[in-house]
Amino acid sequence: MTFIHSKAAASVPRISLADGATIPQIGLGVLRIDDEGVTPVVESAIESGYRHIDGAAGYNNEAGVGRALAKEGVAGKHANADRRAAMWVTTKLKDSEQGYDSAMHAFERQLQLLQLDYVDMYMIHWPTPFDWRAAETWKAFVKLREEGRVRTLGVCNFMPSDLERLHKETGEYPTVNQIELHPTWQQRDVVACCKQHGIAVEAYSPMARGADLNAGDGVIEKIAKAHNVSPAQVILRWHIENGTIIIPKSVHADRQRENLDLFGFSLTADEHAAIDALDGPTRAGHDPATFTYA
Numbered sequence: 070m071t072f073i074h075s076k077a078a079a080s081v082p083r084i085s086l087a088d089g090a091t092i093p094q095i096g097l098g099v100l101r102i103d104d105e106g107v108t109p110v111v112e113s114a115i116e117s118g119y120r121h122i123d124g125a126a127g128y129n130n131e132a133g134v135g136r137a138l139a140k141e142g143v144a145g146k147h148a149n150a151d152r153r154a155a156m157w158v159t160t161k162l163k164d165s166e167q168g169y170d171s172a173m174h175a176f177e178r179q180l181q182l183l184q185l186d187y188v189d190m191y192m193i194h195w196p197t198p199f200d201w202r203a204a205e206t207w208k209a210f211v212k213l214r215e216e217g218r219v220r221t222l223g224v225c226n227f228m229p230s231d232l233e234r235l236h237k238e239t240g241e242y243p244t245v246n247q248i249e250l251h252p253t254w255q256q257r258d259v260v261a262c263c264k265q266h267g268i269a270v271e272a273y274s275p276m277a278r279g280a281d282l283n284a285g286d287g288v289i290e291k292i293a294k295a296h297n298v299s300p301a302q303v304i305l306r307w308h309i310e311n312g313t314i315i316i317p318k319s320v321h322a323d324r325q326r327e328n329l330d331l332f333g334f335s336l337t338a339d340e341h342a343a344i345d346a347l348d349g350p351t352r353a354g355h356d357p358a359t360f361t362y363a
């Protein structure tokens with residue numbers, strides 16, 4: 070497999086965003102992997118065909134991601150322009166660094182750690198509505214976009230009230246909203262609001278950190294058996310068919326490949342309905358109304 074002509078990479082659809090960019094629908098999440106450990110994980114993902122990495126300042130592993138990108142010829146002094154252009158790199162601003170000046174400073178540091186000249190997407194990590202600085206932060210984001218150092222502006226964990234507040238104060242909706250989304254926590258109101266405003270939805274914890282693999286008393290497993298695929302592939306395929314961008318995390322090369330191999334089968338309408346019916350009242354992560362991630 071060569072980097073530019075990887076079959077696995079070519080099989081992943083790209084989602085067109087409102088700002089004209091196109092993002093690979095599957096990326097690798099790198100939360101809860103330490104800085105040293107993340108380098109081989111990102112390298113194996115890129116070698117498996119991942120062309121989209123989802124990171125954050127708050128994961129404390131941007132230097133390790135940067136080392137992997139440099140080893141793969143995507144970043145650093147010896148970066149190859151075609152490889153850089155083929156890769157989508159997302160990172161996020163820490164909540165503690167929201168605000169105009171602090172966001173500008175944070176971005177400089179993050180770009181250096183990643184060994185990049187620009188990132189494909191920069192995101193506000195949490196809305197912190199109890200300490201709202203998103204409109205000021207957004208001004209920095211717009212400046213970085215004007216300078217060509219960020220291509221796409223996004224947010225995470227924004228509920229409809231946060232999206233409307235940002236729009237009212239800045240005149241813009243974000244291009245992407247990354248939210249917790251999986252069969253047992255579908256957030257249909259947030260998804261509908263995003264659709265209404267042309268905001269692409271990106272699912273984090275797309276398998277509920279693994280908990281949804283056993284959801285619904287074996288429903289997922291039964292569907293998996295019918296298609297001779299794994300429960301993870303069933304859930305991830307459901308997201309893909311819903312048009313959602315997904316960023317499953319795995320530190321294992323075989324699971325990384327499995328999570329990318331979603332294009333040899335399709336779910337039936339009944340199977341979709343069965344997974345839709347798993348929606349429930351319990352999130353796997355944190356409540357954006359009250360949470361801050363440092």
Ligand SMILES: NC(=O)c1ccc[n+]([C@@H]2O[C@H](COP(=O)([O-])OP(=O)(O)OC[C@H]3O[C@@H](n4cnc5c(N)ncnc54)[C@H](OP(=O)(O)O)[C@@H]3O)[C@@H](O)[C@H]2O)c1
Nearest residue numbers: 098099100225273274275276277278279301317318319320
């Ligand atoms: N913006 C935010 O606030 C936010 C919050 C949470 C997460 N995220 C992003 O979303 C990414 C993914 O979310 P997540 O890590 O919380 O959960 P996830 O992707 O739903 O699940 C990851 C868990 O599932 C396991 N797994 C992965 N592939 C598997 C497979 N094929 N079969 C069985 N188990 C499998 C992984 O174990 P192994 O690693 O051992 O394979 C890991 O324990 C994060 O890494 C991060 O980039 C963003």
